[in-house]
Amino acid sequence: MRIFISGGAKNGKSMFAQECAKKLAKEDHLWYLATMEPRDDEDLARVARHRNERAGWGFKTAEWGRNIALHSDEIDCRGTYLVDSVTALLSNEMFVGMAGDINKAAPQKVAAELLDFSEKAENVVFVSDNIHCDAAFYDEWTDSYRAGLAFVDRALAEKCDVVAEFSCGQIIFYKGAELI
């Protein structure tokens, strides 16, 4: 089973994703795939908060911030993985080296690697973010990232069995509601 969840910030995505993963997991094959690479104290505090929120749920943690394909030997083929988040993974892959550098091939790479990963694991729940509904004109750098994230989201949504959006804690299904 593959599940894709997106929506705006603080709308209930993560909690629902955790519940889905917990329900799908067999025995102790429950994994949290953390993709954020902490860069400062604010990031470290966020990681600590997320760890607290997962405490007692039985998640084992894999910290793979980039190059998911390099970890293919480590994938628990009976595992249920919560991938949090697509957004952070793409950011790590896209913005490398000096400020202003963009790896324009990153969206294709991330989409292909995540889909390949999801075929090797038993269940995967992807969490992404809807950053596409505002009235702003961005620089080319930021807009490349917005387009790239939408590319990865569309590729995942096409293949996933369940696609849902969260809005103020409510779920909107685009497909697979009957599977949940």
Add this chain to the structure above:
Amino acid sequence: MELIIGGAFQGKTAYVKENFVISDEDIFVCEKDSAPEFDKKCIAHIERFSYWCVEHGFEPAEYLFEHAENLQDKIIVSDDISCGVVPINKTERAWREANGRLLIKLSKESKHVTRIFCGLSQRLK
């Protein structure tokens, strides 16, 4: 009229081409710095037309209904620009609101309103 909305880069144009069997030649893509044309079957990025209207002192809904013929046969596509922070720039603030008013009007007049999310559709009306 068919109204298709959704966030930027969500696959709205691809959805229109596939579901209404039209090609690029049938689509007019609005630009924020040039006057629109309404003779094609599909009017895409109408939010850019709204921006052009705001800059030229027009109300988008009024302008569109006055200047476009056979609107009832058109497919209209707009980015959803309604979320996010209120823009600090005055023109952009006015744009966001004018586009909202336009979409409410178009939504009322449309036979169907469809929202695209990650390439998948949701029927709102």
